[in-house]
Each structure stands twice: as structure tokens, then as C-alpha cells.
Amino acid sequence: MQSYRKTEITVGVFVFLGIMAMAWMAIKLGQVGGLGSSGYHVSATFEDAGGLRAGADVMLAGVSIGRVASVQLKGQEEALLQLEIQQGVKLTTDAIAAVRTKGIIGERYVRISQGADDETIEDHGEIEETESAINIEDLVSKYIFSSSE
Template structure:
């Protein structure tokens, strides 16, 4: 009888560990099938997105409002970035999307500066105003070799 209780406790402990692992994997991973319904999609073209990754945060005033979806090369040989923005956030058509870095050597993310237009972007629209990533290597080489 004592052996059965021990087996039951061990089995429940293993099940709890397994469900904890699954929960953490879903929360920390890039798996969010239901959240895409609560977001709308925007497109933006950048000249340089050096270091930006799929799943990076999209922020407005330091607050996360979405994620970077796909990153592709456009027909015009520019970086085409798909953004998923929370439906509660309305962006005007003259909003500006910029590639920024968290800290000096941190991860890249998209920062959106809201505009003042009355026209609001809808699902599938384009952010026309973009600012590319600052390339530190290029700046340092210009400084070293006298290009500044």
C-alpha cells in the first residue's frame, strides 16, 4: 500500500513537471495561434534592418504593442517587414517606423512614432515612413578612416 502511494505521488509530480514544461515552452516560444486574431498586419519597407529578427518587439513610447512577423526581400531590393500590431492600438497613416537597438549592443526592435493624421491604418496597410537601422560598424570605420 505504501508503495502504491509513492508511485502515485511520483506520477503526479512527473505530470506536473511535464505540463509546466509545455506551458513554459508555449509562453517563451514563438507559438501564438490565438494572438494573431487579436492583431492586425502592417507592412513596412526599410533600406537596412541589420540585426532585426522575426519575433522582435514593436514598441510605441517604450510599450510593447506588437511583434515582427516575416522579414523578406522586396522587389526593390529592400527589406520588407511584416508587423503584427494589437487591435487596440490605432496608428495614423503618417506614423514613422524606426529600427532601434536596446542599449549599445542589445537586440533590435521596431519603434513606432505615432503621427497626427486623422486617417487610421487598417489590416494589410503600409507604413510609408521608415527609418533604417544605424550601422555602428559603418560609423566606426568612417571615424577611423577619416570619413566623418
């Protein structure tokens, strides 16, 4: 019986460690169940979301301040993004949201530049000024055009 007691304790430690590993991954990596997602939502409309996906970073001055919660089509021609911004980060009403790329093949992200307004955007507010993704093909063709003229 003594040895069974020992087995029981070892199994207890094993199960505890396993659950701790699961919990750590869930909280730290997955940000499951609201533990990591305390923030407020703002929306932004883009002409071209440039392949942005849910989960992409939202950055202000090069610092990650949230992530893209969803990407949807708005009407029949524009992209509507829901952004989840960390609590405590205040965006001015005239802030500019732009879809940008990290590195040359890197991921798309949303870059936000603060404006000069005193008022800030509330939860479920909207960033009105947006810049669409820069399309490298467009740039290249524009360059070719202009040089041939």
C-alpha cells in the same frame, strides 16, 4: 494493492506537474499556438533592415507593442518586414517605423512613432514612412569625412 494505488497517485501528480511546466513555458515564453499572438499584421518596407531578425521587438514610446513576424527581401533591393502588433494598439496611417538599437551592442528593434493622422492602419495594412537602420560605420566615416574637409 493499497501501495500501488499510492504509487499511481504520485505518478499522476508527477506527470501533471511536468505537463504544467511544459504548458507554462509554451504559453508564457514561447507563445506557441496563437495563445500569445493575438494581434494584427502590418508590413513596412525598409531600405536597410540592419540585421533585424524575426522575433525582434516592436516598440511604441518605449513600450513593447508586438514583434517582427518575418523579414524578407522585396524585389532585389529593399527589405519587407511583417510586424505583428497587439490588438488594441492603433497606429496612425502616417506613423513612422525606424530600425533602432538598444544599448551599444544591444538588439535591433523597430521603433514606431505615431503621426498626426486621424485614420489608423487596418490589418494587413502598410506603414509607409520608414527610417532605415543607422549604420555606425557610415556615421563614423561621415564624421571623418566632414572633419577632414
